[in-house]
Amino acid sequence: MNEKVLEIYSELNDLEMIEACGEALCELKNRRIIKTKNTVGDIGEWFVMQFYNEDLKFPNLQGMPIGTKYFDARSEDGKRYAIKTTTTKATGVFHGLNEPNCELPEEQRFEYVVIVVLHSDCLLPQEVYEISWDDFLAHRKWSNSKKAWNLTLNRQLKKEAKLVFKTNAQTV
Known part of the structure:
Protein backbone atom coordinates (compact mmCIF):
# COMPACT_ATOMS: atom_id res chain seq x y z
CA MET A 1 0.00 0.00 0.00
CA ARG A 32 -19.91 0.13 -7.56
CA ILE A 33 -17.20 -2.27 -6.40
CA ILE A 34 -19.26 -3.11 -3.32
CA LYS A 35 -23.01 -3.54 -3.87
CA THR A 36 -24.17 -5.50 -0.82
CA LYS A 37 -23.12 -6.20 2.76
CA ASN A 38 -20.97 -9.09 1.47
CA THR A 39 -17.81 -7.01 1.01
CA VAL A 40 -15.48 -9.96 0.34
CA GLY A 41 -17.86 -11.49 -2.21
CA ASP A 42 -18.44 -8.15 -3.94
CA ILE A 43 -14.70 -7.48 -4.24
CA GLY A 44 -14.19 -10.93 -5.78
CA GLU A 45 -17.04 -10.47 -8.26
CA TRP A 46 -15.75 -7.04 -9.25
CA PHE A 47 -12.24 -8.41 -9.80
CA VAL A 48 -13.48 -11.32 -11.95
CA MET A 49 -15.57 -8.99 -14.11
CA GLN A 50 -12.66 -6.59 -14.61
CA PHE A 51 -10.13 -9.35 -15.28
CA TYR A 52 -12.27 -11.40 -17.66
CA ASN A 53 -13.53 -8.35 -19.56
CA GLU A 54 -10.04 -6.89 -20.04
CA ASP A 55 -8.35 -10.11 -21.24
CA LEU A 56 -9.27 -11.33 -24.73
CA LYS A 57 -8.62 -14.95 -23.68
CA PHE A 58 -11.73 -14.85 -21.49
CA PRO A 59 -15.37 -14.23 -22.28
CA ASN A 60 -16.90 -10.86 -21.49
CA LEU A 61 -19.08 -11.21 -18.42
CA GLN A 62 -22.17 -9.26 -17.48
CA GLY A 63 -23.01 -9.06 -13.79
CA MET A 64 -26.44 -10.22 -12.74
CA PRO A 65 -28.85 -8.13 -10.67
CA ILE A 66 -28.63 -8.47 -6.89
CA GLY A 67 -30.83 -11.36 -5.81
CA THR A 68 -30.27 -13.52 -8.90
CA LYS A 69 -30.20 -17.12 -7.71
CA TYR A 70 -27.44 -19.65 -8.38
CA PHE A 71 -25.04 -17.56 -10.52
CA ASP A 72 -23.44 -14.11 -10.52
CA ALA A 73 -22.51 -13.43 -14.14
CA ARG A 74 -23.38 -14.45 -17.67
CA SER A 75 -21.13 -14.49 -20.73
CA GLU A 76 -22.18 -13.11 -24.09
CA ASP A 77 -22.86 -16.66 -25.28
CA GLY A 78 -25.20 -17.32 -22.33
CA LYS A 79 -22.88 -19.36 -20.09
CA ARG A 80 -23.58 -18.85 -16.38
CA TYR A 81 -20.79 -18.23 -13.86
CA ALA A 82 -21.06 -18.68 -10.09
CA ILE A 83 -18.36 -16.56 -8.45
CA LYS A 84 -17.20 -17.52 -4.96
CA THR A 85 -14.65 -15.47 -3.05
CA THR A 86 -12.71 -16.63 -0.01
CA THR A 87 -9.88 -15.60 2.28
CA THR A 88 -9.57 -19.19 3.55
CA LYS A 89 -9.58 -22.65 1.96
CA ALA A 90 -13.35 -23.03 1.66
CA THR A 91 -15.85 -21.19 -0.48
CA GLY A 92 -19.23 -19.91 0.58
CA VAL A 93 -22.13 -22.27 0.06
CA PHE A 94 -24.14 -23.14 -3.03
CA HIS A 95 -27.86 -23.16 -2.24
CA GLY A 96 -30.65 -24.72 -4.28
CA LEU A 97 -28.96 -28.03 -5.02
CA ASN A 98 -30.05 -31.51 -4.03
CA GLU A 99 -29.04 -32.76 -0.62
CA PRO A 100 -26.73 -35.79 -0.35
CA ASN A 101 -28.35 -39.12 -1.20
CA CYS A 102 -31.20 -37.42 -3.06
CA GLU A 103 -32.25 -39.60 -5.98
CA LEU A 104 -33.57 -36.76 -8.13
CA PRO A 105 -31.35 -35.65 -11.00
CA GLU A 106 -29.30 -32.54 -10.20
CA GLU A 107 -30.51 -29.53 -12.17
CA GLN A 108 -27.54 -27.67 -13.65
CA ARG A 109 -27.54 -24.18 -12.14
CA PHE A 110 -24.41 -22.78 -13.88
CA GLU A 111 -21.73 -23.81 -16.34
CA TYR A 112 -18.68 -22.59 -14.38
CA VAL A 113 -17.55 -21.73 -10.88
CA VAL A 114 -14.89 -19.05 -10.53
CA ILE A 115 -13.09 -19.15 -7.18
CA VAL A 116 -11.32 -15.97 -6.09
CA VAL A 117 -8.78 -16.26 -3.27
CA LEU A 118 -8.17 -12.91 -1.59
CA HIS A 119 -5.26 -12.10 0.70
CA SER A 120 -6.78 -12.24 4.18
CA ASP A 121 -5.09 -9.00 5.35
CA CYS A 122 -5.58 -6.61 2.45
CA LEU A 123 -8.31 -8.28 0.33
CA LEU A 124 -6.24 -8.16 -2.86
CA PRO A 125 -6.64 -11.11 -5.26
CA GLN A 126 -4.00 -13.83 -4.91
CA GLU A 127 -5.39 -16.57 -7.15
CA VAL A 128 -8.40 -17.18 -9.34
CA TYR A 129 -9.50 -20.66 -10.44
CA GLU A 130 -12.24 -21.76 -12.83
CA ILE A 131 -13.96 -25.14 -12.84
CA SER A 132 -16.79 -26.60 -14.87
CA TRP A 133 -20.16 -27.78 -13.55
CA ASP A 134 -18.96 -31.40 -13.75
CA ASP A 135 -15.80 -30.58 -11.78
CA PHE A 136 -17.96 -28.76 -9.24
CA LEU A 137 -20.10 -31.89 -8.80
CA ALA A 138 -16.96 -34.01 -8.36
CA HIS A 139 -15.39 -31.72 -5.72
CA ARG A 140 -18.32 -30.33 -3.75
CA LYS A 141 -18.61 -31.07 -0.04
CA TRP A 142 -21.78 -31.05 2.04
CA SER A 143 -21.86 -28.68 5.01
CA ASN A 144 -24.15 -30.13 7.67
CA SER A 145 -24.21 -26.87 9.60
CA LYS A 146 -25.28 -24.80 6.58
CA LYS A 147 -27.30 -27.53 4.85
CA ALA A 148 -25.67 -26.67 1.52
CA TRP A 149 -22.65 -27.52 -0.64
CA ASN A 150 -19.30 -25.74 -0.76
CA LEU A 151 -15.86 -26.29 -2.23
CA THR A 152 -12.58 -26.82 -0.41
CA LEU A 153 -9.63 -25.36 -2.26
CA ASN A 154 -7.36 -28.37 -1.82
CA ARG A 155 -4.43 -29.65 -3.88
CA GLN A 156 -6.63 -31.91 -6.05
CA LEU A 157 -9.11 -29.19 -6.94
CA LYS A 158 -6.28 -26.76 -7.76
CA LYS A 159 -4.64 -29.40 -9.94
CA GLU A 160 -7.81 -30.01 -11.95
CA ALA A 161 -8.96 -26.37 -12.11
CA LYS A 162 -7.95 -23.82 -14.69
CA LEU A 163 -5.66 -21.27 -13.01
CA VAL A 164 -6.96 -17.96 -14.35
CA PHE A 165 -4.88 -15.54 -12.28
CA LYS A 166 -2.02 -15.67 -9.79
CA THR A 167 -0.45 -12.60 -8.24
CA ASN A 168 3.28 -12.06 -8.56
CA ALA A 169 3.54 -10.61 -5.06
CA GLN A 170 4.55 -12.95 -2.25
CA THR A 171 2.91 -10.90 0.48
CA VAL A 172 1.23 -7.53 0.60
Missing part, protein backbone atom coordinates in the same frame (compact mmCIF):
# COMPACT_ATOMS: atom_id res chain seq x y z
CA ASN A 2 1.05 3.57 -0.53
CA GLU A 3 3.47 4.63 2.23
CA LYS A 4 1.72 8.01 2.59
CA VAL A 5 -1.62 6.31 3.29
CA LEU A 6 -0.05 4.01 5.88
CA GLU A 7 1.57 7.02 7.55
CA ILE A 8 -1.78 8.83 7.69
CA TYR A 9 -3.46 5.72 9.15
CA SER A 10 -0.83 5.44 11.87
CA GLU A 11 -1.57 9.02 12.98
CA LEU A 12 -5.31 8.43 13.38
CA ASN A 13 -6.87 7.57 16.74
CA ASP A 14 -9.19 4.56 16.94
CA LEU A 15 -12.41 6.46 16.21
CA GLU A 16 -10.82 8.31 13.30
CA MET A 17 -9.60 5.00 11.90
CA ILE A 18 -13.13 3.56 12.13
CA GLU A 19 -14.44 6.66 10.36
CA ALA A 20 -11.78 6.28 7.63
CA CYS A 21 -12.84 2.67 7.16
CA GLY A 22 -16.45 3.79 6.74
CA GLU A 23 -15.41 6.45 4.23
CA ALA A 24 -13.44 3.84 2.26
CA LEU A 25 -16.50 1.57 2.18
CA CYS A 26 -18.66 4.47 0.98
CA GLU A 27 -16.20 5.20 -1.81
CA LEU A 28 -16.14 1.52 -2.83
CA LYS A 29 -19.95 1.64 -2.98
CA ASN A 30 -19.86 4.84 -5.04
CA ARG A 31 -17.52 3.12 -7.49
Whole structure:
Protein backbone atom coordinates (compact mmCIF):
# COMPACT_ATOMS: atom_id res chain seq x y z
CA MET A 1 0.00 0.00 0.00
CA ASN A 2 1.05 3.57 -0.53
CA GLU A 3 3.47 4.63 2.23
CA LYS A 4 1.72 8.01 2.59
CA VAL A 5 -1.62 6.31 3.29
CA LEU A 6 -0.05 4.01 5.88
CA GLU A 7 1.57 7.02 7.55
CA ILE A 8 -1.78 8.83 7.69
CA TYR A 9 -3.46 5.72 9.15
CA SER A 10 -0.83 5.44 11.87
CA GLU A 11 -1.57 9.02 12.98
CA LEU A 12 -5.31 8.43 13.38
CA ASN A 13 -6.87 7.57 16.74
CA ASP A 14 -9.19 4.56 16.94
CA LEU A 15 -12.41 6.46 16.21
CA GLU A 16 -10.82 8.31 13.30
CA MET A 17 -9.60 5.00 11.90
CA ILE A 18 -13.13 3.56 12.13
CA GLU A 19 -14.44 6.66 10.36
CA ALA A 20 -11.78 6.28 7.63
CA CYS A 21 -12.84 2.67 7.16
CA GLY A 22 -16.45 3.79 6.74
CA GLU A 23 -15.41 6.45 4.23
CA ALA A 24 -13.44 3.84 2.26
CA LEU A 25 -16.50 1.57 2.18
CA CYS A 26 -18.66 4.47 0.98
CA GLU A 27 -16.20 5.20 -1.81
CA LEU A 28 -16.14 1.52 -2.83
CA LYS A 29 -19.95 1.64 -2.98
CA ASN A 30 -19.86 4.84 -5.04
CA ARG A 31 -17.52 3.12 -7.49
CA ARG A 32 -19.91 0.13 -7.56
CA ILE A 33 -17.20 -2.27 -6.40
CA ILE A 34 -19.26 -3.11 -3.32
CA LYS A 35 -23.01 -3.54 -3.87
CA THR A 36 -24.17 -5.50 -0.82
CA LYS A 37 -23.12 -6.20 2.76
CA ASN A 38 -20.97 -9.09 1.47
CA THR A 39 -17.81 -7.01 1.01
CA VAL A 40 -15.48 -9.96 0.34
CA GLY A 41 -17.86 -11.49 -2.21
CA ASP A 42 -18.44 -8.15 -3.94
CA ILE A 43 -14.70 -7.48 -4.24
CA GLY A 44 -14.19 -10.93 -5.78
CA GLU A 45 -17.04 -10.47 -8.26
CA TRP A 46 -15.75 -7.04 -9.25
CA PHE A 47 -12.24 -8.41 -9.80
CA VAL A 48 -13.48 -11.32 -11.95
CA MET A 49 -15.57 -8.99 -14.11
CA GLN A 50 -12.66 -6.59 -14.61
CA PHE A 51 -10.13 -9.35 -15.28
CA TYR A 52 -12.27 -11.40 -17.66
CA ASN A 53 -13.53 -8.35 -19.56
CA GLU A 54 -10.04 -6.89 -20.04
CA ASP A 55 -8.35 -10.11 -21.24
CA LEU A 56 -9.27 -11.33 -24.73
CA LYS A 57 -8.62 -14.95 -23.68
CA PHE A 58 -11.73 -14.85 -21.49
CA PRO A 59 -15.37 -14.23 -22.28
CA ASN A 60 -16.90 -10.86 -21.49
CA LEU A 61 -19.08 -11.21 -18.42
CA GLN A 62 -22.17 -9.26 -17.48
CA GLY A 63 -23.01 -9.06 -13.79
CA MET A 64 -26.44 -10.22 -12.74
CA PRO A 65 -28.85 -8.13 -10.67
CA ILE A 66 -28.63 -8.47 -6.89
CA GLY A 67 -30.83 -11.36 -5.81
CA THR A 68 -30.27 -13.52 -8.90
CA LYS A 69 -30.20 -17.12 -7.71
CA TYR A 70 -27.44 -19.65 -8.38
CA PHE A 71 -25.04 -17.56 -10.52
CA ASP A 72 -23.44 -14.11 -10.52
CA ALA A 73 -22.51 -13.43 -14.14
CA ARG A 74 -23.38 -14.45 -17.67
CA SER A 75 -21.13 -14.49 -20.73
CA GLU A 76 -22.18 -13.11 -24.09
CA ASP A 77 -22.86 -16.66 -25.28
CA GLY A 78 -25.20 -17.32 -22.33
CA LYS A 79 -22.88 -19.36 -20.09
CA ARG A 80 -23.58 -18.85 -16.38
CA TYR A 81 -20.79 -18.23 -13.86
CA ALA A 82 -21.06 -18.68 -10.09
CA ILE A 83 -18.36 -16.56 -8.45
CA LYS A 84 -17.20 -17.52 -4.96
CA THR A 85 -14.65 -15.47 -3.05
CA THR A 86 -12.71 -16.63 -0.01
CA THR A 87 -9.88 -15.60 2.28
CA THR A 88 -9.57 -19.19 3.55
CA LYS A 89 -9.58 -22.65 1.96
CA ALA A 90 -13.35 -23.03 1.66
CA THR A 91 -15.85 -21.19 -0.48
CA GLY A 92 -19.23 -19.91 0.58
CA VAL A 93 -22.13 -22.27 0.06
CA PHE A 94 -24.14 -23.14 -3.03
CA HIS A 95 -27.86 -23.16 -2.24
CA GLY A 96 -30.65 -24.72 -4.28
CA LEU A 97 -28.96 -28.03 -5.02
CA ASN A 98 -30.05 -31.51 -4.03
CA GLU A 99 -29.04 -32.76 -0.62
CA PRO A 100 -26.73 -35.79 -0.35
CA ASN A 101 -28.35 -39.12 -1.20
CA CYS A 102 -31.20 -37.42 -3.06
CA GLU A 103 -32.25 -39.60 -5.98
CA LEU A 104 -33.57 -36.76 -8.13
CA PRO A 105 -31.35 -35.65 -11.00
CA GLU A 106 -29.30 -32.54 -10.20
CA GLU A 107 -30.51 -29.53 -12.17
CA GLN A 108 -27.54 -27.67 -13.65
CA ARG A 109 -27.54 -24.18 -12.14
CA PHE A 110 -24.41 -22.78 -13.88
CA GLU A 111 -21.73 -23.81 -16.34
CA TYR A 112 -18.68 -22.59 -14.38
CA VAL A 113 -17.55 -21.73 -10.88
CA VAL A 114 -14.89 -19.05 -10.53
CA ILE A 115 -13.09 -19.15 -7.18
CA VAL A 116 -11.32 -15.97 -6.09
CA VAL A 117 -8.78 -16.26 -3.27
CA LEU A 118 -8.17 -12.91 -1.59
CA HIS A 119 -5.26 -12.10 0.70
CA SER A 120 -6.78 -12.24 4.18
CA ASP A 121 -5.09 -9.00 5.35
CA CYS A 122 -5.58 -6.61 2.45
CA LEU A 123 -8.31 -8.28 0.33
CA LEU A 124 -6.24 -8.16 -2.86
CA PRO A 125 -6.64 -11.11 -5.26
CA GLN A 126 -4.00 -13.83 -4.91
CA GLU A 127 -5.39 -16.57 -7.15
CA VAL A 128 -8.40 -17.18 -9.34
CA TYR A 129 -9.50 -20.66 -10.44
CA GLU A 130 -12.24 -21.76 -12.83
CA ILE A 131 -13.96 -25.14 -12.84
CA SER A 132 -16.79 -26.60 -14.87
CA TRP A 133 -20.16 -27.78 -13.55
CA ASP A 134 -18.96 -31.40 -13.75
CA ASP A 135 -15.80 -30.58 -11.78
CA PHE A 136 -17.96 -28.76 -9.24
CA LEU A 137 -20.10 -31.89 -8.80
CA ALA A 138 -16.96 -34.01 -8.36
CA HIS A 139 -15.39 -31.72 -5.72
CA ARG A 140 -18.32 -30.33 -3.75
CA LYS A 141 -18.61 -31.07 -0.04
CA TRP A 142 -21.78 -31.05 2.04
CA SER A 143 -21.86 -28.68 5.01
CA ASN A 144 -24.15 -30.13 7.67
CA SER A 145 -24.21 -26.87 9.60
CA LYS A 146 -25.28 -24.80 6.58
CA LYS A 147 -27.30 -27.53 4.85
CA ALA A 148 -25.67 -26.67 1.52
CA TRP A 149 -22.65 -27.52 -0.64
CA ASN A 150 -19.30 -25.74 -0.76
CA LEU A 151 -15.86 -26.29 -2.23
CA THR A 152 -12.58 -26.82 -0.41
CA LEU A 153 -9.63 -25.36 -2.26
CA ASN A 154 -7.36 -28.37 -1.82
CA ARG A 155 -4.43 -29.65 -3.88
CA GLN A 156 -6.63 -31.91 -6.05
CA LEU A 157 -9.11 -29.19 -6.94
CA LYS A 158 -6.28 -26.76 -7.76
CA LYS A 159 -4.64 -29.40 -9.94
CA GLU A 160 -7.81 -30.01 -11.95
CA ALA A 161 -8.96 -26.37 -12.11
CA LYS A 162 -7.95 -23.82 -14.69
CA LEU A 163 -5.66 -21.27 -13.01
CA VAL A 164 -6.96 -17.96 -14.35
CA PHE A 165 -4.88 -15.54 -12.28
CA LYS A 166 -2.02 -15.67 -9.79
CA THR A 167 -0.45 -12.60 -8.24
CA ASN A 168 3.28 -12.06 -8.56
CA ALA A 169 3.54 -10.61 -5.06
CA GLN A 170 4.55 -12.95 -2.25
CA THR A 171 2.91 -10.90 0.48
CA VAL A 172 1.23 -7.53 0.60
